[in-house]
Amino acid sequence: MLHLQSFVVLLGVLLWACVGVYAKNVFNYEEQKNISRPYTIQVQRFLCIDTPYKETILHECRMIFRRNQRPLLNVSLEAPKKYNYLMIQFQMHYKFKKYQPFLIDIKAEGCDLMRDRKNDPTRHWLYGVMKDLMSSLVHRCPFGKRTYSGVFSVKEENAPRSIPAGEYRMDIIFTSQTNVTLFSMQLFFEARRRGILKSMLEW
Ligand SMILES: *[C@@H]1O[C@H](CO)[C@@H](O)[C@H](O)[C@H]1NC(C)=O
Ligand SMILES: *[C@@H]1O[C@H](CO)[C@@H](O)[C@H](O)[C@H]1NC(C)=O
Ligand SMILES: *[C@@H]1O[C@H](CO)[C@@H](O)[C@H](O)[C@H]1NC(C)=O
Secondary structure, three states: OOOHHHHHHHHHHHHHHHHHHHOOOOOOHHHHHOOOOOEEEEEEEEEEOOOOOOOOEEEEEEEEEEOOEEEEEEEEEEEEEEEOOOEEEEEEEEEOOOEEEEEEEEEEEHHHHHHOOOOOHHHHHHHHHHHHHOHHHOOOOOEEEEEEEEEEOOOHHHOOOOOOOEEEEEEEEEEOOOOOEEEEEEEEEEEEEOOOOOOHHHO
């Protein structure tokens, strides 16, 4: 019998893969954003970790709570050096008993990603999310020799079409070619089902 956890992971991976297949063969991030999600996201915590960084200077890393509105995340990172290579990693975790990698585990080299999404749904998603949430980073190579600042809020439209209810952690890590951590953050959020259906099998 399939363990519940592996079942959920499998289901998640299938759903994730299907996102690309059903959307006219090519994953269109902007089109996907228009499809309403069966869940809501509440961001609970936001941390920049592994600080201080060796090559970059973190000027701001703060979550701003607002009454009846999504919290804002304010990040400002100074990168004095120039980079012709930037490894970008997005890894999502789902809390079973503890946080386990789930559904999204993407690595892409930034210069390459800015040049070409290669008709790959995960690269299209990554690029779309970066354009929405970290627009100052979306530019041609080289990276660095500037300060990257942004104030953003996370919306359902930035997330996959369907995810199970529960607690999540999204890790976003940027590293240099020599594997120096330039930035590393953890975003904790909860996904709640819209409506009254609670069963995981109905997501
Ligand atoms: C998404 O919806 C908006 C407003 O309803 C519309 O203007 C836009 O063209 C749609 N985008 C896509 C890619 O379907
Ligand atoms: C974000 O942080 C920067 C740097 O500390 C600050 O100047 C700016 O006002 C902040 N933005 C918001 C919306 O709080
Ligand atoms: C980069 O460093 C991290 C720890 O900081 C390590 O876990 C990882 O394996 C390293 N990756 C490579 C490709 O060397």
